[in-house]
Amino acid sequence: MNGRILAATTGRILRQLRHDRRTVALLVVVPAVLLTLVYFMYVDQPTPPGAPRTFDRVALIMLGFFPFIIMFLVTSIAMLRERTTGTLERLLTTPLGKLDLLFGYGIAFGLAGVLQSTVASLVAYQVFGLDTAGSPWLVVLIAGVNAVLAVALGLFCSAFARTEFQAVQFMPVVVAPQLLLCGLFVPRGQMAGWLQAVSDVLPLSYAVEALQEVGAHAEPTGTMWRDVAIVAGAAVVALVLAAATLRRRSG
């Protein structure tokens, strides 16, 4: 890796994003709109005494989910474009290292994910009075780590897609099972044993647990830090796998 090349690559990816104003607007606005929908869905639902509001429970997890879904999609398409337009082949004939490219994407879209979750959190806390025992900044931190994980998975999955149509199909494959089994719909402890086992190997389950820890405890807990470390570790593994799919020579 080379610091100058990594910085230039990160800057290049952010500049591409900046030229695409509509994408930036969608990144920032859509989560706020969806949070609004969720707020009004639950606003008249009675809450059992002593239990947290349903909105608080759902919105907290949604804040972690937005950057995961969006950054996975954005990265898969961006990397596929690098492959199909020939820029990847050209990059690999230059002194750029594979990790310069992969970390460049991780940092650039990780920052985009942080921006997105900051705006979404601001709306959730300020407009809809989201109530968590822990700090909103921990929520943004976890969302940022989720974004990096999504970028890493997107970089890896894009190697198996030849067209945009195929790349988009990986979204439900990678995202839907993690969404269903993360504990949002059915608490993980109440799932059948084999479902729990599947849930245990999906990194998003740990991101959701970390967010729930922030919701329930005023100070960051050991469980929360362990979960954040697991998500970050999964991101590193996915980046290494993605590096293995980048070949300087092809047929």
Add this chain to the structure above:
Amino acid sequence: MDDAVAVRGLVVDRGGRRVLHGISCAVPRGTVTGLLGPSGSGKTTLMRAVVGVQTVDAGTVDVLGRPAGTAELRHRVGYLTQAPSVYADLTVRENARYFAVLQGRSRADADRAVSDVGLATAADQLVGTLSGGQRSRASLACALVGDPELVVLDEPTVGQDPVLRADLWARFHAMAAAGTTLLVSSHVMDEAARCDRLLLIREGRLVADDTPAAVRAATGVDDLEEAFLRLIRDGESEATS
């Protein structure tokens, strides 16, 4: 070491089909060598082998005295792919500056590369809004920005107007005079006359490796397209006799 590129017995299969059938050829340093042949003859595959991105089934390719694709060569070789490989959602200048950093060059080098291909006035335009010819020149600027010792250009003049085409060829010769080696592919025979040396390939086999004058002399015709035709026919009759 007189040859910038030395290819020996190069065999490449792509998608279960043999694309190059044991090609041996050389590109002398400081020349403009034309790689000519019809579409599908294996020009791009040969160029990819020279820049080291093509998996090779047999034979060797040495570039500037090293095996093609060696890490150290990535500073010394510039590659222009046939389809313009620049970022459509960046401006011409931003593209050139990015590729300049990858080659350890400055912003001033990037701006110079942009004006050298005649895009100074379009430097702040998004590549996606350019015409096809301009886009391929933007791509060319990114290939030349590192001042490489060997430049491999896959059909750089397609879609350019005649005046610009003449300018580009003049520039290629100026670079060669300054010591750069250029390997330039084309499927247009009238460009063959502009090269110092010619490599003619057809169906993955080398038909000629000589100067334009020698090709003309050997075939006894002045027109290079006609000369190419004769070489192919002679080759075929030898193969059948």
